[in-house]
Amino acid sequence: MSQQxxxxxxxxxxxxTHAFEELITIYQHKVYTLCLRMCGNAEDALDxxxxxxxxxxxxxxxxxxxxxxxTWIYSITSNVxxxxxRKQKKRKTVSIFTTDEDGEExxxxxxxxxxxxxxxxxxxxxxDSVQAGLASLSAEHREILLLRExxxxxxxxxxxxxxxxxxxxxxxxxxxxxxxxxxxRNNCGKNASNKKKGR
Amino acid sequence: xxxxxxxxxxxxxFISAYIDGELSAEEKASLDAHLCxxxxxxxxxxxxxxxxxxxxHTEQAPENLVPNVMRSINAYQKSNKRFSLSNFKFTAIAAxxxxxxxxxxxxxxxxxxIETDSSEVPQAVTYxxxxxxxxxxxxxxxxxxxxxxxxxPKQNVNNRSVLTDSIxxxxxxxxxxxxxxxxxxxxxxxxxxxxILIDPDADTDFLxxxxxxxxxxxxxxxxxxxxxxxxxxxxxxxxxxxxVVEGREGEDAALIIIS
Numbered sequence: 001m002s003q004q005x006x007x008x009x010x011x012x013x014x015x016x017t018h019a020f021e022e023l024i025t026i027y028q029h030k031v032y033t034l035c036l037r038m039c040g041n042a043e044d045a046l047d048x049x050x051x052x053x054x055x056x057x058x059x060x061x062x063x064x065x066x067x068x069x070x071t072w073i074y075s076i077t078s079n080v081x082x083x084x085x086r087k088q089k090k091r092k093t094v095s096i097f098t099t100d101e102d103g104e105e106x107x108x109x110x111x112x113x114x115x116x117x118x119x120x121x122x123x124x125x126x127x128d129s130v131q132a133g134l135a136s137l138s139a140e141h142r143e144i145l146l147l148r149e150x151x152x153x154x155x156x157x158x159x160x161x162x163x164x165x166x167x168x169x170x171x172x173x174x175x176x177x178x179x180x181x182x183x184x185r186n187n188c189g190k191n192a193s194n195k196k197k198g199r
Numbered sequence: 200x201x202x203x204x205x206x207x208x209x210x211x212x213f214i215s216a217y218i219d220g221e222l223s224a225e226e227k228a229s230l231d232a233h234l235c236x237x238x239x240x241x242x243x244x245x246x247x248x249x250x251x252x253x254x255x256h257t258e259q260a261p262e263n264l265v266p267n268v269m270r271s272i273n274a275y276q277k278s279n280k281r282f283s284l285s286n287f288k289f290t291a292i293a294a295x296x297x298x299x300x301x302x303x304x305x306x307x308x309x310x311x312x313i314e315t316d317s318s319e320v321p322q323a324v325t326y327x328x329x330x331x332x333x334x335x336x337x338x339x340x341x342x343x344x345x346x347x348x349x350x351x352p353k354q355n356v357n358n359r360s361v362l363t364d365s366i367x368x369x370x371x372x373x374x375x376x377x378x379x380x381x382x383x384x385x386x387x388x389x390x391x392x393x394x395i396l397i398d399p400d401a402d403t404d405f406l407x408x409x410x411x412x413x414x415x416x417x418x419x420x421x422x423x424x425x426x427x428x429x430x431x432x433x434x435x436x437x438x439x440x441x442x443v444v445e446g447r448e449g450e451d452a453a454l455i456i457i458s
Contacts, residue, residue, distance in 0.1 A: 017269065024268060050268050126249060130253040149251055150257070154221070155219070174215040177247055
């Protein structure tokens with residue numbers, strides 16, 4: 001944990017809300033990015049980031065500084081996102097079957113339209129495809145991959161956080177990446193041609 | 200001799216760990232040798248690096264994120280102060296009702312009746328260091344740990360009655376708290392089986408590794424089911440007085456530390 005984090009955490013614990021504000025100002029972008037990659041749209045990402053940061057504030061008195069503040073804040077954020085995704089999964093009623101213009105039936109690649117790229121954060125085609133690929137992962141695989149990619153946690157830190165064996169973390173991250181690679185290989189071309197058709 | 204695809208499968212996990220910097224020197228050397236001869240794995244490595252870069256790209260949070268959070272926190276602090284007062288009133292009323300019931304029943308020993316609905320309301324059971332009271336015949340819903348250090352719980356009759364009384368007075372309140380938690384969908388973490396509501400003065404150092412959140416002046420720590428026995432033992436060692444409230448379908452439960 002950086003000296004700046006230690007200082008701010010200690011002041012925030014004593015009730016200094018300005019210190020807490022400074023602390024979350026540092027981490028807001030990473031927290032927001034984690035939420036965005038987890039849920040797939042900017043509106044929910046903002047809500048989830050807010051919820052996560054409020055939870056961080058409420059739980060701060062119990063943070064004993066045994067792990068780094070960043071690990072702790074990402075674990076709370078990740079839990080908030082997983083809770084959200086589980087609730088969303090229950091509500092989801094989108095059919096996975098679709099019929100194209102020629103009347104041919106097929107399986108919809110991404111059933112939930114919430115995860116279709118459509119907002120301002122999509123800057124490149126690869127970014128679009130990666131976001132869509134992330135949405136096609138299970139929530140658990142998405143979480144473990146993003147804890148690594150965005151939060152930069154080591155396998156050991158992730159294993160402690162998720163209470164998994166280090167070997168399991170390694171193989172799950174590998175499976176998540178494999179799935180993502182397969183998704184990109186199968187869909188990158190289609191996404192591009194669909195965009196052209198739409199124009 | 201293994202085929203190329205088998206080799207590639209073998210090395211795919213190496214490639215993933217490689218970009219995370221989690222390979223040993225020996226594994227890295229082995230992977231390097233394979234990459235020299237395998238175009239597919241080189242392409243896989245390049246793709247993974249691109250994905251990693253795309254995923255790790257940090258987005259700018261909306262400008263209103265931090266101000267919104269700080270507004271909520273200020274509102275939370277104000278409502279917390281108000282709730283503390285109403286909380287005190289509620290507890291006092293609950294204690295008064297319990298005393299009236301005791302007086303009316305003319306029983307030598309008070310046994311609280313805890314309303315339970317197996318589908319909605321958690322069932323309450325209280326644990327302490329002394330759990331042998333079931334031998335008395337009737338199950339006693341509230342037992343306590345010894346009140347002071349170094350004493351045998353079975354010899355600690357006076358302290359015990361005082362503490363049992365305090366638990367029983369607050370038992371309805373505690374159950375109501377948990378019921379409200381369920382109704383209001385207080386967020387809880389996946390894969391965890393029960394909460395601990397911690398009194399602000401309780402020794403909580405041994406719980407610090409668990410995720411926690413504050414709800415109505417109390418801190419709830421979520422504990423994985425596998426640690427339940429350990430936590431109960433730790434509480435006993437600290438001679439804490441606490442209640443276990445079993446949750447719905449035997450999955451969720453709450454430990455409430457009263458002192």
